[in-house]
Amino acid sequence: MALESVIIAGGGMAGFTCAKELRSRGFTGRISIVDPEGVPYDRPPLSKDYLLGTRDAAQIRLIEAEWFEQNDIEIITSTVVGLDTAAPAVTLADGSVHTADKIVLATGGTARRLPIPGGQLPTVLELRTRKDADHLRSVLREGTRLAIVGAGLIGAEVASSALSFGAEVTLIDPVDPPLIPAVGEVLAHRLHRMHAQKGITVITGVPTGISVDNDGVHTVELADGTSVLADVVLVGIGIVADTGLASTAGLETDNGILVDPSQRTSHPDIYAIGDTARTRLPDGTLLRRAEHWEHAMNTGVTAAAALLGQDLPEHGASWFWSDRHGVHVEGVGSMLGAGSQVIRERDGIPVAAFRIDEQGLLAGCAAIDGGMLVRAARRIIDRKKPVTGEQLADPDVDLKKLAR
Ligand SMILES: Cc1cc2nc3c(=O)[nH]c(=O)nc-3n(C[C@H](O)[C@H](O)[C@H](O)COP(=O)(O)OP(=O)(O)OC[C@H]3O[C@@H](n4cnc5c(N)ncnc54)[C@H](O)[C@@H]3O)c2cc1C
CATH class of the missing domain: 3.50.50.60 (FAD/NAD(P)-binding domain)
Incomplete structure (x- = not known):
């Protein structure tokens, strides 16, 4: 029919x-x-x-x-x-x-809520809809103490944006550094370090409870017995x-x-x-x-x-991006799994990471401010083009040529 x-x-x-x-x-x-x-x-x-x-x-x-x-x-x-x-x-x-x-x-x-006492408080914010963003913007101003739980993609982006409002940001994540599965360990470290360099207080810790007093001040309790005081708490954990x-x-x-x-x-x-x-x-x-x-x-x-009963399109390796602290991050394929990781540096700074799988094929790539490189890496992954670790690590090797 x-x-x-x-x-x-x-x-x-x-x-x-x-x-x-x-x-x-x-x-x-x-x-x-x-x-x-x-x-x-x-x-x-x-x-x-x-x-x-x-x-x-x-x-x-x-x-x-x-x-x-x-x-x-x-x-x-x-x-x-x-x-x-x-x-x-x-x-x-x-x-x-x-x-x-x-x-x-x-x-x-x-938005996933924190499964801890206080995790369901209506004053503990999330960011999924335009209304959520309107509300968050309305409470961010000079000196607002913002505690963000979750330093993955959304948490890190909000932390970066909140600095423009003059907010005092604390970023809490149980993992140091987050995002290894998405960008590999070396780039994850570089990205996570940027927060502290920009004036954000970074805490590696596990929240165990959140409470709010009559003045609207939140206390985020951590497993090590310390706590963080905040006017605004945002949870970004997927x-x-x-x-x-x-x-x-x-x-x-x-x-x-x-x-x-x-x-x-x-x-x-x-x-x-x-x-x-x-x-x-x-x-x-x-x-x-x-x-x-x-x-x-x-x-x-x-x-x-x-x-419509038409041929299914081929989409190739999956891709994502994220922006924080003035840098643009992109990733393609999968950085998770067996094989080896290769790092490309420019002037001693890691700018791209690659995963070569057990068959010797490029399986994943992530880069900071390297959109063209990621696009080329995507073609290499999709076309299963042979490349070597030496080529990937060398900043003078144009990946576009390898992708042809
Ligand atoms: C703040 C934020 C930043 C992000 N940044 C990035 C990024 O930089 N890079 C990236 O790759 N991805 C990013 N993402 C992820 C990306 O936006 C999502 O993967 C994408 O929006 C998913 O699209 P979707 O249509 O599946 O779901 P959604 O965009 O969530 O849309 C689902 C829609 O369904 C509606 N709906 C829900 N229940 C019902 C119902 N019962 N009946 C009718 N309608 C219903 C909702 O109102 C909603 O409009 C970001 C997401 C957020 C929230």
Whole structure:
């Protein structure tokens, strides 16, 4: 039966991309995006220029609002509260039931809360939505004592942005340095050291409790018996994939909604994409669930192709970026796993890290202010081009030439 209608629950990067791709691939049927936040917007700026106030709400939209009308894509500003796999159909917060031939779950996740006393306090902030960023910006000013728990991607970015407000920032993480799995040990050390160099108090410690007094001053207790006083506490320790709708409807989940490489869930009419989805390969291997912007986009494209019965696109090695303290970090492939690490230095400073796997092939690369190098590394990974550790370590070797 020809596909006539698709409902997409969630209008973040993944849901929006799926809708856009369905249209650009020729689908003329009904497309509805349901999202309580209305017109889709981009999340990475929430810890960067949007938080800083250098880009406003209109400037972080994924596309102009009129585009949806022009492309006959309905935006329903509501929340999906129920999923009926048999119809298939979704129930919205107002009780209305909407049926479609296929349903795509693109509901992302919620910020992970600290599982400690006080971790659920409403004054302990998180950063996932535009509203969260508006609130955080409104409480950051000269002298604000900001304690951030989690020095990974979002925590580090907010720490850096908060300095522009004149905030006194304390960054707490149990691991020193964080981000080794993403960028390798050497670059992780360089990045983590930047915080202290910029005036941030960096603590390696495990929070055990948070309390707040009548004046709004928070105390973050640490396992070593010390504590940190803060006017504002932000927790950035990743997300919990939103699997509630799927598991209630009987779909298979495991730290994410399980999907096959075409983004199809355990039900043939339901797809899942973006941060909420986790791929299970045909041999049963569960891949790590990604929480990155490009992955959200790629899975939206794949689902659109699959829904239309078209060939699945090849996306190649996964990629992410992050910005802090005026430097731009990018990573591609995987720095985790067996093999050897190679460091490229410039003037004695590590600027890039590579992982060569046990087969001698490049498997991962991360770089600081090295976007072109990462792009070339990506081609080398995708094309399985042979390279040597000596070539990768030599700052005078142009990776673009090796990628040809
Ligand atoms: C502050 C911040 C900074 C980031 N920076 C970077 C970065 O620098 N680089 C990078 O690679 N990645 C970054 N990311 C990660 C990236 O933004 C995410 O991976 C991406 O947004 C995931 O897209 P998604 O569409 O899967 O989910 P989301 O963007 O979370 O969108 C999900 C949408 O679903 C909606 N929704 C939820 N439940 C329901 C429901 N029941 N019914 C209907 N709608 C629902 C939500 O309102 C939301 O709009 C950042 C994320 C954040 C929060």
